[in-house]
Amino acid sequence: MNLVNSRPKSLTDKTMHYCPGCGHGIVHRLVAESIDELGVKDRCIGVAPVGCAVFSDSYFDFDMIQGPHGRGPAIATGLKRAKPDCIVYSYQGDGDLASIGMAEIVHAAARSENITVIFINNTIYGMTGGQMAPTTLIGQKATTAPKGRDPKVNGYPIRVSELLATLEGARYIERVSIDAPANIIKAKKAIKKAFDNQVNGRGFSLVEVLSTCPTNWGVNPVEAMKFVREKMMPQYPLGVLRDDNGGANVSRN
Amino acid sequence: MGEKTLMKGNEALSEGAVRAGCRFFSGYPITPQNEIPEYLAWRLPEVNGVFVQAESETAAINMLYGAASTGVRTMTSSSSPGISLKLEGISYCAGADLPIFFVNVVRGGPGLGNIAGAQSDYFQSVKGGGHGDYRVITLAPNSVHEMGNFPRKCYELAEKYRMPAMILADGILGQMMEPVEFEDEQPVDLSKRAEPAWALGNSAGRAKRVVSSYDLREGELEKLVNARAERYHAVEENEVLWEEHHTERMDILLVAYGTSSRACLEALHYAKEKGLSVGLFRPITLWPFPYRQLAAAAGRAKAVLTVEMSLGQMVEDVRLAVNGSVPVHLHARPGGGLPTGADIVAQAEKILAKQSCSCGGCK
Numbered sequence: 001m002n003l004v005n006s007r008p009k010s011l012t013d014k015t016m017h018y019c020p021g022c023g024h025g026i027v028h029r030l031v032a033e034s035i036d037e038l039g040v041k042d043r044c045i046g047v048a049p050v051g052c053a054v055f056s057d058s059y060f061d062f063d064m065i066q067g068p069h070g071r072g073p074a075i076a077t078g079l080k081r082a083k084p085d086c087i088v089y090s091y092q093g094d095g096d097l098a099s100i101g102m103a104e105i106v107h108a109a110a111r112s113e114n115i116t117v118i119f120i121n122n123t124i125y126g127m128t129g130g131q132m133a134p135t136t137l138i139g140q141k142a143t144t145a146p147k148g149r150d151p152k153v154n155g156y157p158i159r160v161s162e163l164l165a166t167l168e169g170a171r172y173i174e175r176v177s178i179d180a181p182a183n184i185i186k187a188k189k190a191i192k193k194a195f196d197n198q199v200n201g202r203g204f205s206l207v208e209v210l211s212t213c214p215t216n217w218g219v220n221p222v223e224a225m226k227f228v229r230e231k232m233m234p235q236y237p238l239g240v241l242r243d244d245n246g247g248a249n250v251s252r253n
Numbered sequence: 254m255g256e257k258t259l260m261k262g263n264e265a266l267s268e269g270a271v272r273a274g275c276r277f278f279s280g281y282p283i284t285p286q287n288e289i290p291e292y293l294a295w296r297l298p299e300v301n302g303v304f305v306q307a308e309s310e311t312a313a314i315n316m317l318y319g320a321a322s323t324g325v326r327t328m329t330s331s332s333s334p335g336i337s338l339k340l341e342g343i344s345y346c347a348g349a350d351l352p353i354f355f356v357n358v359v360r361g362g363p364g365l366g367n368i369a370g371a372q373s374d375y376f377q378s379v380k381g382g383g384h385g386d387y388r389v390i391t392l393a394p395n396s397v398h399e400m401g402n403f404p405r406k407c408y409e410l411a412e413k414y415r416m417p418a419m420i421l422a423d424g425i426l427g428q429m430m431e432p433v434e435f436e437d438e439q440p441v442d443l444s445k446r447a448e449p450a451w452a453l454g455n456s457a458g459r460a461k462r463v464v465s466s467y468d469l470r471e472g473e474l475e476k477l478v479n480a481r482a483e484r485y486h487a488v489e490e491n492e493v494l495w496e497e498h499h500t501e502r503m504d505i506l507l508v509a510y511g512t513s514s515r516a517c518l519e520a521l522h523y524a525k526e527k528g529l530s531v532g533l534f535r536p537i538t539l540w541p542f543p544y545r546q547l548a549a550a551a552g553r554a555k556a557v558l559t560v561e562m563s564l565g566q567m568v569e570d571v572r573l574a575v576n577g578s579v580p581v582h583l584h585a586r587p588g589g590g591l592p593t594g595a596d597i598v599a600q601a602e603k604i605l606a607k608q609s610c611s612c613g614g615c616k
Contacts, residue, residue: 063461
């Protein structure tokens with residue numbers, strides 16, 4: 001019998017706790033495959049966030065650190081500057097990165113820290129139980145916006161990738177989705193590129209992944225994928241927001 | 254011992270940290286500690302160290318958290334409001350058993366307060382400050398010489414017990430110039446030191462390592478915190494530092510740390526001129542606090558007078574130590590006020606004359 005597929009070496013065999021239809025498991029696998037294929041597993045350090053992916057520190061099979069809500073890019077900055085040979089990434093959700101951690105992500109990008117950021121946008125706070133996020137769509141219901149997000153009360157959703165793409169220090173910014181196999185393949189290419197940029201010293205790379213939270217959205221997994229396509233993509237269009245190859249080899253290490 | 258150099262307190266502290274092996278600093282501007290990042294911005298690159306000006310105190314402490322997890326000797330500095338912002342990160346470092354080193358060059362508070370030297374962050378330093386059960390080894394220098402030599406002590410204690418250590422200074426100690434003599438002939442060389450068994454980095458040929466402060470499993474966090482408490486008890490047992498002046502026989506024992514203790518030394522001179530018998534007990538470690546040593550000294554006096562540049566914070570630990578054996582009075586100068594030797598002696602005279610000095614101890 002030929003082995004045609006297996007768990008990436010960068011993942012442990014621990015059973016993930018994520019809900020059915022959640023996007024974290026898919027994205028974890030894409031991160032692990034990218035690190036395996038680039039041959040940098042031994043020197044990889046991941047920053048686990050606050051939120052459902054806090055437990056990713058036990059799912060990845062390399063050194064991990066868990067940090068306060070929003071501070072992943074600052075922790076990654078400290079790790080990378082202290083250990084320039086290591087491959088360092090921060091994995092963050094939308095409440096983490098786009099609300100409490102907005103300063104840290106903007107300044108890590110502005111400094112063009114040679115790190116990789118995986119930004120999971122599922123328009124809601126997951127672990128705390130479905131509160132409104134900075135990315136929650138207009139009209140979308142959340143436990144803290146029970147009648148749906150009203151711009152007169154709650155303001156408007158933030159397009160993080162577009163915002164960061166205005167910064168010279170941001171070398172590569174792409175928005176992808178995991179709603180369908182074809183898009184998962186594209187997401188993998190983007191994530192691998194974001195790590196490859198770091199290996200080659202190109203500076204700050206971020207991939208925004210449109211993902212799902214069927215539990216807090218109150219839908220089944222199939223409907224969740226449909227929500228990503230039909231509701232999220234019009235607000236958050238897929239594509240490369242910035243790819244500054246001119247930044248090659250100008251950043252640190 | 255090396256040569257004596259005239260330096261500002263903040264600069265002596267920075268140079269002392271570099272000589273003690275500091276190779277990573279992240280910080281954010283705030284008065285009266287700006288000489289520290291300004292010094293390290295040029296000094297650290299000379300020794301292949303890293304200097305980062307962070308976007309906020311919050312980011313600075315988290316950069317430190319990341320860097321410290323790789324085993325490098327790290328430092329951040331700030332002044333009172335900035336330390337308030339760093340406390341969440343300090344709590345994480347304590348919960349992850351990381352030996353970080355930080356400095357508070359205290360200014361008057363609360364709020365924006367002023368930029369004068371003050372001692373109103375005592376509670377914040379020694380009673381936790383941030384959330385959760387944790388302690389910070391707290392050293393209180395009272396001279397530029399100690400500002401320059403205490404960073405090494407902090408690193409050694411922090412690494413021995415795997416916990417944060419700090420220097421609690423104030424705007425006066427940071428800004429004033431005095432001779433400093435670095436007590437080590439040679440700077441600390443950590444290049445041949447083995448990587449700590451918990452440090453993150455290249456995991457080839459070993460099991461993965463995780464730096465974190467959480468454990469959601471039933472009962473596990475309690476075990477973790479209790480294990481840490483055993484180290485705290487060892488610190489309390491073994492690492493208390495203090496200094497005594499003329500405490501053999503006295504009528505009044507002054508208790509003060511840092512800049513206040515210098516006003517007390519001046520008071521000892523005035524007292525001698527006036528024929529008063531006054532001694533001084535100066536805690537050098539504020540945590541662990543020298544409870545037993547202070548109790549012994551207080552037992553040789555008729556009354557205790559605590560001198561603080563605050564509303565009276567350390568006085569609570571002084572009362573715990575003295576435990577009612579003699580009256581404990583307070584000379585309090587909050588809001589950036591500076592005690593003088595003459596004022597302290599005047600209060601001592603009132604206490605000895607059994608007049609009310611209208612402090613907490615008289616009521």
